[in-house]
Amino acid sequence: GRKGGGGGGDGWVEPDKKLSNKVFRAVLQHGMLRPGDRVLVGLSGGKDSLCMLHVLRALQKRTPFQWDLGACTVDPKADGFDPSPLVPYLEGLGIPYFYEAHNLMALAEPCMAKEGNRVSICSFCSRMKRGVLYATARREGYNVLAMAQHLDDLAESFFMSALHNGALRSMKTHYLIDAADLRVIRPLAYVREAEAEAFAESNHLPVVSETCPACFEAPKERYRVKCLLATQEALFPALFQSLLKTILPLTEPLVEDVVRLRREAYGRAAGPPHVPPPMPPPREGALAEMEAAARKAHEPAGVYDARALWR
Structure with a gap:
């Protein structure tokens, strides 16, 4: 249900220039924001999502076009995890806020049994929470969902995909x-x-402790990769700068995603939302062709060139 949105908004924190510039650069280079967007922040209550909320608010004040900002928290009703203290905090910030309580843990065991326990409970809960966020965004009229994964998450996903799936992939920055x-x-x-x-610590943000017992049942592969990267960073301090350059091409949409994003943008500009037909899967061996087409598709194209919107 909906909660919050009636406060005066006095609790906002202004991020420092370095942090703001990194977010501004990512938003600009990946064309994340467009005039008229309604952006819903997936607010778990962790340090990352709280940081993102405040930085996006600061960015909103400086953007040369209008877009709206709201937030949504999904409470999975897990033992040891209570995000309800976020409700009064968000009321004080004065933006639309939606607190969605769903007993996802009760659904987890029977659904996982159907899948033969091929997925962890954490993975299942994450997928279900994403579904609730999608449903809330649709119900409340938001067209963009902002997620708080950072560079460390992108790097860890890259290594996990390479080591365990035999594929060079990472999270997309905009899709x-x-x-x-x-x-x-x-x-x-x-x-x-x-x-x-x-940022969260220095500004005393109300970070919600992640103490769900399911998250600590056994060592997770992501944690092992995090330790591996920390060891390498101690030896090579510029490690993540190099990894960012390596990963960036993988975070860009493939050619079919570019076409879908452009169709969606033109559809919104024309009026009623336009739902494009599904793109066919790429043919075997066509990767070089697709990369060339994707690069071409990202060349400036009038009003939908992200850089033009910020001039």
Whole structure:
């Protein structure tokens, strides 16, 4: 249900220039924001999502076009995890806020049993929370969902995909979901986890402790990759600068995603939302062709060139 949105908005924190510039650069380079967008922040209550909320608010005040900002928290009703203290905090910030309580943990066991326990409970809960965020965005009229994954998350996903799936992949920074009615953006793509943590701590943000027992049942592969990267960074301090250059091409949409994003943009400009037909899967061996087409598609194209919107 909906809660919040009636306060005076006095609790906002102004981020420092370095943090703001990283988010601004990611938003600009990946075309994350457009005039008239209604952006819903996925607010878990962790340091990353709280940091993103404040930085996006600061960015909103400086953007040369109008867009709206709201936030949504999904409470999965897990033992040891209570995000309800966010409700009074968001009321004080004065933006639209939606607190969605759903007993996802009760759904987890029977659904996982159907899948033969091929997924972890954390993975299942994450997928279900994403579904609730999508549903809330649609119900409340938001067309963009902002997620708080940062550069460390992108790097860890890259290594996990390479080591365990045999594919060079990472999280996309900006894409249109399969239903073609919502865009997902990751404004913290250039921000380090330590920067988000320092921002939250120094400004005493109400970070919700992540103490769900399911999250600590066994060592997780992501944690092992995090330790591996920390060891390498101690030896090579510029590691993440190099990794960002390596990962950036993988975060760009493939050619079919570019076409879908452009169709969605033109459809919104024309009036009623336009749902494009599904793109066929790429042919075997066509990767070089697709990369060339994607690069061409990202060349400036009038009003939908992201850089032109900010002049």
